[in-house]
Amino acid sequence: MNSSRITAADPNALHTLYEAHLAEQQRRTEHALRRGGFDALLIASGIEKFAFLDDRPYVFQPNPHFKLWVPLVRHPDSWLVIRPGHKPRLVYVQPEDYWHVPPEAPSGFWVEHFELIVVRKAEEALPYLQLPGNLAIVGEADAALGDIIPNNPPEVLNPLHYARAVKTGYELLRLREASALGAKAHLASQRAFRDGLSEAGIHRAYLESCGLAERDLPYGNIVALNEHAAVLHYQYQDERAPAQSLSLLVDAGAHSCGYASDITRTTGNGDAAFQALIDAMDAAQLRLVDQVRAGVDYRDIHLASHREIAGVLRQLGIVKMDEEAMLAQGVTSAFLPHGIGHLLGLQVHDIGGFMAGEDGGTIAKPQGHPYLRLTRVLQPGMVVTIEPGLYFIPMLLEKLRATPAAASVDWALVKHLSAFGGVRIEDDVACREAGAPENLTRDAFAALA
Template sequence: MTKNIEATFDAHFEALLERYQSLLAEHKYDYAVIPSGMPIRKYLDDMDYPFKVNPHFKAVLPLADHPHCQIILPQSGKPTLCYYQPVDFWHTVPVDPEGPWVKYFDIQIIQRPQEALSHIPKEGRVILLGQKEGVLDAVSFSAQNPETIVYPLYWHRAYKSDYEIECLWQANVIAARAHTAAKDAFYAKETEQGIQLAYLKAAKQLENDMPYGNIVALNSNGAILHYTGCEGEPPKEHHAFLIDAGAQFHGYASDITRTYSFKKNDEFAEMIAAMDEMHLGLLEQIKPNGSYVDLHIQAHHQISDILNRFGFIDMAPEQMVKEGVSSVFFPHGLGHQLGLQVHDVGGHQTNEQGGVTNPPEQHPFLRNTRKLEASQVLTVEPGLYFIESLLKDIKSSEFNNNVNWKKVEDFKKFGGIRIEDDIVVTDKGHRNLSREAFAQVD
């Protein structure tokens, strides 16, 4: 761990443990069992799918790649960790437990998953936070993921401790370094596959270590919002590059998007600059008690203004938003909560009891409707795309004649623009982890 993380871990963990144990006491549960999870075997095969840890587990421990472990957390006292460390010459064996978290656990080394059963209490009210699978099928739990426990946990996950913000910052540094390598590979006329390999090498992480599947999109592929292809053949021409990719640090994710024009000085590059200016302007409005929903709607107005200024649509921005025309070019939400998961939990919650504020009917894909508060970490990612299936909706509408279809057709080859940063809400405004990280690696 870095020096800053070691210095902040104790306060983070002690507050976290107090929250869990207070919830158990309040709802009269004696223990919580939190499994790390187990690999899933591929059908008719002797290999497993890539392992992804139970988010409840890594919320307590910075162990993102350790299967078959179990945390037994009592209503009071020291938690137990069943730490899986098999005798194995086929696979890499986990190292001995180390780090500032070790002193907080009674660590029991287990060589087989079923050995954990002897450490799980046989009496009292025991709940499970996670999936019931593997050896846990033999355990009778009083409740599994009870809402009275998980909703408060989800609610508080939005408020990041100093330790968590430092982890998110480190994840941004790794991603910024890798983004820079990917940009250089694009301008060297690499394929999508070549760019992806450059990214992974610079991040020093494998593809399965990424917090989500990297979006590495050349040209019109940038119009596919969750593009999962990774073409090994070069395009006839390099026009544009959109990359949405992050990294992990101690289980915490970064999520950054950048867009580039190959010619650097054409009209598409000017549009990217306009979107970046608009993006940074939106960030200046982030402050405690602000409305993320209002910020999302304002992004629609400003994207509409860009569409008008660059001659794509002859309509007032207000009318574009009112009639839903802006959603054809900006169909997704402005961003989401970020932390242990890329799309972190609790984005629509209104209280600890699990109340929900749904997104506006006109903007159903907005992932965050919570009031902005200090210590929240969110992404802000406005976008502008030329998506054929959505453009057809305008062609069949009363607004067909308001669109400069020749210019739209010319710009389809660029795919689209998305710019995304990871933002900490502070007492007075915001901190941009992504821009700070890029400044450090440049």
């Protein structure tokens, strides 16, 4: 079945994909339990947390192991019980509450696949978790319930984390849906930029377009105008628009049933030099995307990104040096200080990116590249981001000025482009069995064109 053509509006296909997804998770879990010598896996959804000396809760973040099995992201205090040869058990906490809206009664495509137990209070889950044998209990320490205390055994978690990098057909469906929502919202943010809105106004346009509240975003939106685009994780959103909006960098995603998209686009205001930089980076990014193939070491894509940046710097006359010389002298790291990307899925930075195998271990990052988040060899079903950037970061430029390479830099052009902050272009890309990768992000934008 070609899951790339399936949408959630096709209930029969969705049911088939989800059933296969659960079967694969059951297989992986039984394998991990055997390796670790455990009889069952208990997964806590997590608990609601409150600000210090306050009764105001933080946004609830479910345990990713929990939402791997069920599409529930607003359900604290619930539990899953996975046992070999048994239907998964879900202990679903549905409190009686008039202060807050409690979870609705369980319903939907997923319910029939679980032994469902509904309780009213968190502590009422305990009898359904007290099983004989050696239990692997996954969750944060504060999820403990009576004698059910998370132990997070690495001999069980390691194989589960390692395997989770490879997505099922159901997961790919949800990731495509998240990309579709994110692409729609990115187009709205670009329209808001052209209308002269502030960072906060652009952020609100993004939220309205994708239909998500801020608390529902997979991560805090980066909405950066002008020189703010040079701050890699710019965390504020000015309410006041600048006198002149030169550039917009938006790094923002959406989610579908707990699965995230992570998309970055950079937009200019018509300045020829900055638009040439955007165009050159877009072409370079697509060449890097094309390298997402089964059997490719992701570290090689990262190193290739620096060769691409060297080419852009030379092509646009920003640095008048041979590309190999730029790489040898570390010039490109002054313009691209971060990694080329990461695994994507239930978490924006999905776990397991450095794992050497089921037993754990670490695959080292390339020397001189400390911020890369993924070092594994790509496998079919892995979804990664490809996000090259070229920035004009004052502190890094000052360090570059102190090197012999400074004589080859067109500092007047750098000064001009510094007002725009920089460029980052990020797509979510799925590795296939053979041939070109699936670009979830570009496909989503194309569907909206």
